[in-house]
Amino acid sequence: MNITIIKAKSLKEKPDPKALGFGKHFTDYMFEMDYFDGKGWINPTIKPYEPLELHPSSLILHYGQAVFEGLKAYKSQEGKTLLFRPEQNFERLNISSDRMCIPEINVNDAMDAMYKLLEIENDWIPTFEGTSLYIRPFIFANENALGVSTSAHFKFMIILTPVGAYYSEGFSPVKIYVEQKYVRAVPGGVGMAKTAGNYAASIKAQYEAKKKGYSQVLWLDGCEHKYVEEVGTMNVFFKVNGEVITPELNGSILSGITRNSVIQLLKSEGYKVTERRIELKEIFDAADKGELDEVFGTGTAAVISPVGELATDDKKITISDGKVGKLSQWLYNELTDIQNGIKPDKFGWVKTL
């Protein structure tokens, strides 16, 4: 793929690496390419990060036909750029696109575009402990029309944002509210796709849980409101009686790359890991019997997020005495050490640029 590069007239000042936050600062350049029916993906371009020009009728603004990904680039101690299983993100982007009737991209071309962008923006990859450069590839419908049907024009873009340490005040457990009124996804719906509307649909529940003092919601299944699905933008794991269990990929759960990596890591350490349907009651019962050892979420942003409390409106359980569980801590250290190039990468997960 031949990428056109348009130079920026001037470069921005880099933000303070100790106060990055998440998704607040954007780098100097972005990648963009367009799809037109009959032409396919054309005009791959790296150009200065700038606002887009869209028609008010652009389909994305009305019907939400859009998919996205999220991954991180880390700087190793030797100054190399490291990516964690990046091909998985682009393959998943195509899976999401297929569900949303968005044309597929060539995974190798998209990865080459990302590598080129990272090469140009090398100085933007923060080196301060816990920081990384978050990569956001996304595709949206951009036809200038108002009918509800698939678009004849799409845009694929990659933008970059340096992000701070997720646990700036130390690795610590979160309180989770079990959502029993709103649902995130239903069988046959789009829960397995990383598509815009899933997040729009989750904001109200998240907002209400925050007001009650919780940091995220635990979603239950959309039919019976009985089975555990996932947490906010993380998959969820439970350690019960020494066994690790996580909801199976049932079509309404996002297939997390961190989830898959955690399963492989645990199995390689001899843990019994089971992917199956999990009833909320089973978890609360296990807690009552003293058999619920740990609960944690997994996702690119936090990597591992230990859960210290799970609550519904009428029941509350404290997990691992509200402290970080041993397994959560071990998984966090192991994964972040592999991602940062500190520990050997025995699974072949890390791509070095």
Ligand SMILES: *Cc1c(COP(=O)(O)O)cnc(C)c1O
């Ligand atoms: C992105 C995401 C995850 C986590 O996926 P990773 O590949 O581990 O980052 C889990 N659930 C939802 C709903 C997500 O959007």
